[in-house]
Amino acid sequence: MAVKEKKQAVPRVKMPEQAPEVRRRNFKEVPLGLTDEMAMTEASRCLQCKKPACVEGCPVSVDIPGFVHLIAEGDFAGAAERLWQKNALPAVCGRVCPQEAQCEGNCILGKKGSSVAIGYLERFAADRAREQGGGALPEVAAKTGKRVAVIGSGPSGLTVAGDLVVKGHDVNIFEAFHKPGGVLVYGIPEFRLPKEIVASEVKTLEKLGAKIELNSVVGTTITIEELFEEGFDAVYVGVGAGLPRFMDLPGENLIGVFSANEYLTRANLMKAYLFPEYDTPIARGKNVVVLGAGNVAMDSARTAMRLGAESVKIVYRRSREEMPARAEELHHAEEEGIEFVLLTNPTQFFGNDEGRLVGMECLKMSLGEPDASGRRRPLPIEGSEYRIDCDLVVVSVGAKANPLLTNSTPGLGLNRWGNIVADPVTGKTTKKGVWAGGDIVTGMATVILAMGAGREAADSIHDYLTRGW
C-alpha cells in the first residue's frame, strides 16, 4: 500500500518536445526522447503487478513489467531484447501505438493518477539499442528449404517475414513501391516517425536473410499463381488498405482537392517538402482544410502547417469525443495551431476559371441517436450552409481495399467491402497456401494489430510448411 502510494506520488515523466511554435514549421521529430535518468525514474513507478493488466491491453502481449523493470535497473539492452521477444518494431510502436487505449489505458496507476508512460519507455529502450548498433541478432534456425513470398512490406509483412526467416525459411518480400515500410514510410510523417528507424528495422530483416524485391506490384508484375509456379511454398498477403475514399461531392476534382494518400505520399515517400532538391512537387496551401479526424487527418493537417500554411482547419462532422485519432496527435495538432471545426460537414467545393479550389460549402450538424458504430449519428441542420475560403483540401475520410491483387487471384474469398476473408486465429484464406493479415483483412486499423496478425500467420505458415495445411 505504502509503495503504491509512494509510486503514485512520483509524477509521470513528461517527454521533452520541440516547442510548438518552432516545430510547426519543421519536419524534425516532435518528441525528443527520454534521458537515461528520466527513463529509469519513470520505469521505477511501475508497480510490477502480479497480474499485469497492461499486458492484457497489448495486442501482442509484450512482457511490459519485465522490460520496464530492466529499464529501472539500467539494463537498457536487456529491456530491448525483452521487447523484441514479442514485438519486432518497438521503436515504431513506442511512437505510434494508441497506448491510451491499450497498455497505458489498463495500467492500475492510471485509475487514480497517471499511468506509467509505457510507450515512452518502449521507444526509449528500442532507440538506445539502435543507437548502440542494434543489439544482437536473433538466432536463425537451420534452413528448411521452404520458400515464402510476402506481399507488401508494411508492419504486417515485415513481421511475418522476420518470424519466418528466423524459423529457417527463405523469405522474399514483394513491394509495389520503391521503398519498404508501407504506411510507415508513405503515410506517417517524419515528424512522428523518422524514416531512418523504419530503414534500420528493414536492414535488420535483410541481415537475417530476408530478400526484398521492390517495384513489384503483385497482381500485375507477377501474380500469386506465378509465385507458386516459381517455387514458393506459401504466400502471405499484407497489402494494406491502400485505396483512398472520396466524398463524391461536386467540385471534388478541382486542383487543390487531394486524397490524404496522395498528399502524404508526396510529402513522405517522395520527400516533396524538400522540393526542388527532391523532384516531386506538392501543393502548398495558404488556407487548408482537412476533412476527417483520425490519425491520417492529423498527419495531413500538421504536414500542411509545416509546408507553410497560414491556417489549417480540421473539419469533422461529429464532436470531439468521437474523434478517432490518438490522444497525443490531437494534443500535438492543437498545440501547433490547428483549428477544429466540429459538427460540420462539407457539401461542395468551389473553383475559379483555372479549375483551382477557392472555397467550400459546409453544413452544420447535430448529434442524434447512436448508430451501428455505437457513436452518435451526425444529422445536418437545415439552412445552416456557410462558406469556408480555402485553397487546399485534404480528404482523409478513410481507405478501402485495393482490388489490383485480389482481382487477379482466383479462389481468394473476399467480403462485401473487398477485404480478404481470413481465419481470425491463423490468417488462412480460402485459397490453399495463401495467408492474409493487417489492413487488407480488417480495414484500416493499427500498426500493432497488423503486426499481431502477421505473427499469428507466421506461426500458422510454419506449421503448414513443416506439417501440412
Add this chain to the structure above:
Amino acid sequence: MFKIVNREEMAQGTIILNEIEAPRIARKAKPGQFVIIQSHEKGERIPLTMADVDPDKGTITIIYMVVGKSTASFSKMAVGAEYFAVIGPLGKATHIEKRGKVVCVGGGTGIAVLHPITRALKEVGNHVTTILGSRNKDLLILEDKMKKASDVLHICTDDGSKGHHGFVTDVLKDVLAKDDISLVVAIGPVPMMKFVSSITKEKGVETLVSLNPIMVDGTGMCGGCRVSVGGETKFACVDGPEFDGHKVDYDELSKRLRAYQEDEKKSLEQFEKKA
C-alpha cells in the same frame, strides 16, 4: 536491373527512345499498358507508355518527349546507365478485336503509344488507316514502323513540310466521309484527342483515347490521376488509361495537368543551370 541497353534520339533530340532491361515487366506487358519510372532516388515517379516490349530479351521500350525536369534528366542517361525504378505493367491493356475498318490517329509522342495498338489491331485482321500529325516533318516519329502497321498512312504537318498541310482532323473528316469506320483510336495531345472526339461523336463512331493525367503511384492508391468520364470520377491508372473518347471531360484534364506548372518551371530552370 533497369539498365538502358539502347538509346535513340528522335525528332531532333526532343524525343528520346530508351530500351530498358526489365524482364518481369517485358514478359507481362500488353499494348496500351504503361510503366512508372524513376531515374534516381530523389526523382519523381513518371508514367510512360511502353512503345514496345521484347519478352525474349527481357526489355521494354519507352519513347518520351523532353518537356520538363524529369524527362530532361532521363534524356541525359546514356546506354549502360540504370534507372532507379521501373514499375509495371500498369493500367488496362487495350481491348483488341476485329472490328473491320479502323482509324488510328496519333500526334507527338502519342504516336509511340499508338504504335503497339495499331500493330495489334492490324494483326487481328482489321483494315487500318493511320493519320499522324506533327508540327513539322522533323518532329515526326516512327513513320516507317507506323507504315508497316497500317494499310493506309496519312501524314499531316502544321507547316506543310510533309504530307497534308494542316491538322489530323482535316484528314480524319475525309476518311470518315468516304469509309464506313467502326472504331477510331486517338492518342496525342489533349486538344487533339478532344477535337478528334468531337468529330467522331457527331458521326457516331466509337472512339478510344489514352489519357495522361498526373500520377504518383499508378496502382490506384493516391487518386491523383482522377479524370471525369461520363460524369463519373475514374482513376486513369487502374480504370484506364484508355477511355471512351466521347465521354471524357477534356477541359478538366487540361486544367489538372497544369496543377504544378510553377513548381515544374522552377525545377527545370534549376536543373538547366546545374547542367
